[in-house]
Amino acid sequence: MKSPLPQPTRAELAILRVLWKQGRCTVRQVHEALRETQEKDTVYTTVLKLLQNMAEKGLVRRDERDRTHVYEAALNEQKTQRDLLRDLMDRAFGGSSASLVIQALSLKRATPEELEEIRKLLDKNEGGRK
Amino acid sequence: MKSPLPQPTRAELAILRVLWKQGRCTVRQVHEALRETQEKDTVYTTVLKLLQNMAEKGLVRRDERDRTHVYEAALNEQKTQRDLLRDLMDRAFGGSSASLVIQALSLKRATPEELEEIRKLLDKNEGGRK
DNA sequence: AGACATCTACGACAAACGTCGTTGACATCT
DNA sequence: AGATGTCAACGACGTTTGTCGTAGATGTCT
Structure with missing residues (x-):
């Protein structure tokens, strides 16, 4: 079931x-x-x-x-967003999240605060789980 | 036409x-x-x-x-990718490219090289067009 | 009570999408 | 020449998606 x-x-x-x-x-x-x-x-x-x-x-x-x-x-918003992103990543970006992110960044200018948040996430990602 | x-x-x-x-x-x-x-x-x-x-x-x-x-x-690959991303951004992320990027970064661990490329893009974005 | 609004349930429908089989033209091999 | 294979074209079909109208039950107002 x-x-x-x-x-x-x-x-x-x-x-x-x-x-x-x-x-x-x-x-x-x-x-x-x-x-x-x-x-x-x-x-x-x-x-x-x-x-x-x-x-x-x-x-x-x-x-x-x-x-x-x-x-x-009944669905979690973030989970749904990730599922949709994963689907698009597979269908249009050959499974590469990096190239997806790179294209996404060119979409629209983010605010400085958002950029800062993204930076923090990058750092965490760097040292994160291998 | x-x-x-x-x-x-x-x-x-x-x-x-x-x-x-x-x-x-x-x-x-x-x-x-x-x-x-x-x-x-x-x-x-x-x-x-x-x-x-x-x-x-x-x-x-x-x-x-x-x-x-x-x-x-007859379609440009990057342009198509951006169109698809823009569509998803509007439909699932309320038009916020930043939150899309943030979710995307949690999708899969990127290689250090990719992370570096993303950083560079962030910097360029920072000082870029207003 | 009677008129009117609101709500759910359900069936029907058209368009888009993907799938496949068949047909007839053309090419190649023996 | 005849058999075999490859190709484009086309029609048909089932499913999904979104849309809407109608019917019938329930509630509300006067």
């Missing part, structure tokens, strides 16, 4: 991001949050259906005690 | 990686290269079909002078 949870699809990931940010949410809350961020509008029942699918897959937990169900993410 | 080229799909990206590595290739060459890297085997005609689709989309160029056509990538 306990087959590993499937990776979220694009639409599912957008929903997960709402749940990660806002915590427990009703369908309506998710729907309205998406309305604000998303460029393309989706309809209430689409969000409902997606959340139902996600509950069935185990990507979210559903609290059915009230008539209005409440959903929460 | 000149609508921007669509992003390659997963299967298309796998093919592009072969073309980036090996340069101009026939369908058969691509097929056999995939056979070696890929875990799941695909059939010759599947690769052919994908390459035909890609040619139509403009993702590859096709040389039809010989009976056996020759394909080459």
Whole structure:
């Protein structure tokens, strides 16, 4: 049993991001949050259906005690981010995390604070586990 | 005219990686290269079909002078990598390249040489364009 | 009670994607 | 010439993904 949870699809990931940010949410809350961020509008029942699918897959937990169900993410945000990165690393960077990082750094200028954090991580990485 | 080229799909990206590595290739060459890297085997005609689709989309160029056509990538590898990263950054990291980099660094230990290269990039980034 | 809103459940649908088999043209070998 | 192999082209198909409409139950307001 306990087959590993499937990776979220694009639409599912957008929903997960709402749940990660806002915590427990009703369908309506998710729907309205998406309305604000998303460029393309989706309809209430689409969000409902997606959340139902996600509950069935185990990507979210559903609290059915009230008539209005409440959903929460069942996936860890950082873990999901790493899984997605690993997938992309394998598919587009030949498994090299370094070249991925190098390309990523050219994407957008980070703030000095962020750069500092990255530096610290590099140092820790250097002396870290072999 | 000149609508921007669509992003390659997963299967298309796998093919592009072969073309980036090996340069101009026939369908058969691509097929056999995939056979070696890929875990799941695909059939010759599947690769052919994908390459035909890609040619139509403009993702590859096709040389039809010989009976056996020759394909080459029409997309730049680094540019494609950055596009994919940007997409993931928007979808999963709230547009923050820094947090993406931080997660990526925890993915796999990089070699000292790679770490050095990343450091240099950080420095250049620091003083760089505002 | 009756009108109206809200919610879940469910079926249907179209588009994208990947897969494969078949066909007919062309080449090569004996 | 005939058998065999290789190739491009194409149609068909199943699955996944996202989308939406409708129905029926439940709640709320007057």
